[in-house]
Amino acid sequence: MPPPLIHLSAITRRFTVGDETVQALRGLDLSIAQGEYIAIMGPSGSGKSTLLNVLGLLDQPDSGHYLLDGRDVTGLDDDARALARREKIGFVFQSFHLVPRLSARENIELPMVLAGIDPAERTARVEVLLRDYGLTPRADHRPNQLSGGQCQRVAIARAMAMRPSLILADEPTGNLDRHTGQDVIALLEGLQAAGATLIIVTHDPELGRRAHRQLHMVDGEIVQDGR
Amino acid sequence: MRNADLLQYAARVVRGGVVRTALVLLAMGIGVAAVVLVSALGEGARRYVAEQFGALGTNLVIVLPGRSETAGAGPAIASGETTRDITLDDALALQRSLAVRRLAPLIVGLGAVRAADGADARVREGPVLGSTADFLAVRNMTLAQGVFLPAGDPHHAQPICVIGRDLAKELFGARNALGLWLRIGDRRFRVIGVLGKQGTSLGFNTDEVVIVPVAAAQALFNTEGLFRVLVEAKHRDQVPQAKADAEAILMQRHEGERDVTVITQDAVLATFDRILGTLTLAIGGLAAISLAVAGILVMNVMLISVAQRRSEIGLLKALGATAAEIRHIFFSEAVLLALGGAAAGVAVGLLGQQALIAAFPNIPFSAPWWALVAAPLTAVVTAVVFTVMPARQAAKLDPVQALSKR
Numbered sequence: 001m002p003p004p005l006i007h008l009s010a011i012t013r014r015f016t017v018g019d020e021t022v023q024a025l026r027g028l029d030l031s032i033a034q035g036e037y038i039a040i041m042g043p044s045g046s047g048k049s050t051l052l053n054v055l056g057l058l059d060q061p062d063s064g065h066y067l068l069d070g071r072d073v074t075g076l077d078d079d080a081r082a083l084a085r086r087e088k089i090g091f092v093f094q095s096f097h098l099v100p101r102l103s104a105r106e107n108i109e110l111p112m113v114l115a116g117i118d119p120a121e122r123t124a125r126v127e128v129l130l131r132d133y134g135l136t137p138r139a140d141h142r143p144n145q146l147s148g149g150q151c152q153r154v155a156i157a158r159a160m161a162m163r164p165s166l167i168l169a170d171e172p173t174g175n176l177d178r179h180t181g182q183d184v185i186a187l188l189e190g191l192q193a194a195g196a197t198l199i200i201v202t203h204d205p206e207l208g209r210r211a212h213r214q215l216h217m218v219d220g221e222i223v224q225d226g227r
Numbered sequence: 228m229r230n231a232d233l234l235q236y237a238a239r240v241v242r243g244g245v246v247r248t249a250l251v252l253l254a255m256g257i258g259v260a261a262v263v264l265v266s267a268l269g270e271g272a273r274r275y276v277a278e279q280f281g282a283l284g285t286n287l288v289i290v291l292p293g294r295s296e297t298a299g300a301g302p303a304i305a306s307g308e309t310t311r312d313i314t315l316d317d318a319l320a321l322q323r324s325l326a327v328r329r330l331a332p333l334i335v336g337l338g339a340v341r342a343a344d345g346a347d348a349r350v351r352e353g354p355v356l357g358s359t360a361d362f363l364a365v366r367n368m369t370l371a372q373g374v375f376l377p378a379g380d381p382h383h384a385q386p387i388c389v390i391g392r393d394l395a396k397e398l399f400g401a402r403n404a405l406g407l408w409l410r411i412g413d414r415r416f417r418v419i420g421v422l423g424k425q426g427t428s429l430g431f432n433t434d435e436v437v438i439v440p441v442a443a444a445q446a447l448f449n450t451e452g453l454f455r456v457l458v459e460a461k462h463r464d465q466v467p468q469a470k471a472d473a474e475a476i477l478m479q480r481h482e483g484e485r486d487v488t489v490i491t492q493d494a495v496l497a498t499f500d501r502i503l504g505t506l507t508l509a510i511g512g513l514a515a516i517s518l519a520v521a522g523i524l525v526m527n528v529m530l531i532s533v534a535q536r537r538s539e540i541g542l543l544k545a546l547g548a549t550a551a552e553i554r555h556i557f558f559s560e561a562v563l564l565a566l567g568g569a570a571a572g573v574a575v576g577l578l579g580q581q582a583l584i585a586a587f588p589n590i591p592f593s594a595p596w597w598a599l600v601a602a603p604l605t606a607v608v609t610a611v612v613f614t615v616m617p618a619r620q621a622a623k624l625d626p627v628q629a630l631s632k633r
Contacts, residue, residue: 053627056545058544058545059627078550079549079550082547082549082550085545085547086546086547091546093630097538097539097541097545099542101239101243102239110543111546113232114228114543114548115547116228116232162547
């Protein structure tokens with residue numbers, strides 16, 4: 001059996017709010033294999049977003065160990081984590097986070113620009129992504145000229161630009177109507193079917209049920225890990 | 228991130244915020260334009276003085292009576308000691324130096340000048356110069372009419388004179404002054420030449436002078452001593468030699484006493500040059516303070532930019548931008564703004580310079596090359612320095628917080 005893509009052991013994360021300490025993650029152990037489809041569910045404040053941030057290397061745990069692709073990434077400095085995010089992880093956010101002055105095409109190109117990929121290759125890859133996500137006719141539109149669903153598709157195309165093995169989606173349908181949301185979920189599931197690991201944070205039970213594995217969190221602990 | 232992409236990304240930001248960009252361009256532009264204009268003023272003054280000294284003659288060595296330790300004003304008056312006069316023969320002896328091309332002894336006095344034929348009895352008090360034939364060449368003057376004082380024995384006080392053109396007009400009106408007689412005090416002189424237009428040189432309006440033979444001036448003012456001896460060296464390189472020779476010859480003739488002062492035009496000019504150059508630098512530096520003020524504005528604009536673009540910065544971090552890349556994005560932005568402002572400032576400064584030249588055509592206003600280089604450079608450096616803080620702030624943003632909606 002190959003080593004898991006993600007292996008967390010005894011991960012804790014505390015926040016200080018005022019003079020109160022909030023235990024967002026309490027000694028989490030978790031193993032995720034390459035290609036899994038996981039939904040992280042739970043009430044607000046249960047630590048699911050914190051877990052996603054730790055998995056996405058945006059946040060660092062206070063203690064414990066995180067092995068990504070067999071490599072311990074717990075102690076990496078900011079720049080090393082930035083590089084790991086660039087190469088391995090694609091983010092999809094609830095509020096899309098597109099750069100408003102850039103066109104759809106340029107937003108999709110952005111991760112490759114940051115990575116310093118050759119312009120000719122960038123253009124080729126962006127064209128493929130635009131086609132795959134049905135965005136070619138809207139390629140030169142700015143985010144404020146696009147519908148919510150189109151924005152999220154641009155965001156997903158951007159997340160896939162660097163061909164990551166791990167896709168982290170935080171409430172990807174939260175700002176979309178039901179119908180568009182289903183389109184977006186279908187898109188993400190398609191990526192998972194093609195081999196990527198998909199982790200979605202949601203509190204929509206219907207959405208959660210579609211995943212192959214559900215992690216229920218309460219008060220910083222995984223109380224149920226069901227398939 | 229590639230440099231070209233970095234610049235393009237920054238250019239999009241700069242083009243995006245029109246008001247913000249216009250503000251920074253304005254501030255930077257004013258600063259750079261101020262430096263350019265002020266240094267053009269200073270440089271204009273410096274060149275003006277240099278030209279005035281140039282008009283005095285070329286490769287000049289000036290011998291004046293009295294000894295002073297510092298080459299400056301009124302040595303004999305300052306020290307109060309009685310000094311030996313420089314006589315006409317002293318002056319002529321300087322011709323022995325091989326470094327000397329020609330020389331002109333000079334006596335200066337004020338005389339009551341009027342036309343001698345009684346047609347106009349008005350008396351004009353004006354400067355009377357006593358010199359020799361070479362004076363014209365030594366002082367780079369031109370003649371409009373007639374001839375200058377003839378070469379010949381300088382001890383011979385011929386009753387002839389050469390007058391400035393304004394004086395000729397005032398004394399004789401529309402008549403041709405050549406051949407007419409004028410009176411200085413109780414002596415009569417025949418006009419043999421009229422000077423061409425020279426204008427003012429170091430406060431001396433040569434259009435109003437009377438030039439008589441040096442011996443005549445000695446008699447007129449009842450003095451043996453010369454006011455100055457103007458010595459022209461054969462070549463610029465020979466100026467120091469001419470100076471040394473003049474000192475040696477006069478020391479020998481004055482029984483081993485060094486009682487004259489020899490200054491070179493270059494030395495005086497160099498002093499003025501240094502003073503005005505320093506002044507230009509100083510006021511240029513003062514103008515550069517406005518650039519520092521512009522820098523503070525850049526910092527504020529950048530801080531606002533960081534605050535407004537929190538989520539964009541968070542996104543860039545999530546997409547794998549390193550702290551250095553985030554900083555570079557902000558620095559590129561600052562440099563672009565500074566370059567734009569500098570270009571606008573240089574353009575405005577040079578336009579202002581043209582306006583100054585149009586207003587005061589006599590003074591050669593010209594922004595020196597160092598100002599044209601230093602002002603934009605200062606603008607860029609200021610912009611970068613004042614962006615360090617905002618850029619670091621952006622680079623240090625916690626991506627989780629930056630991405631969260633607040």
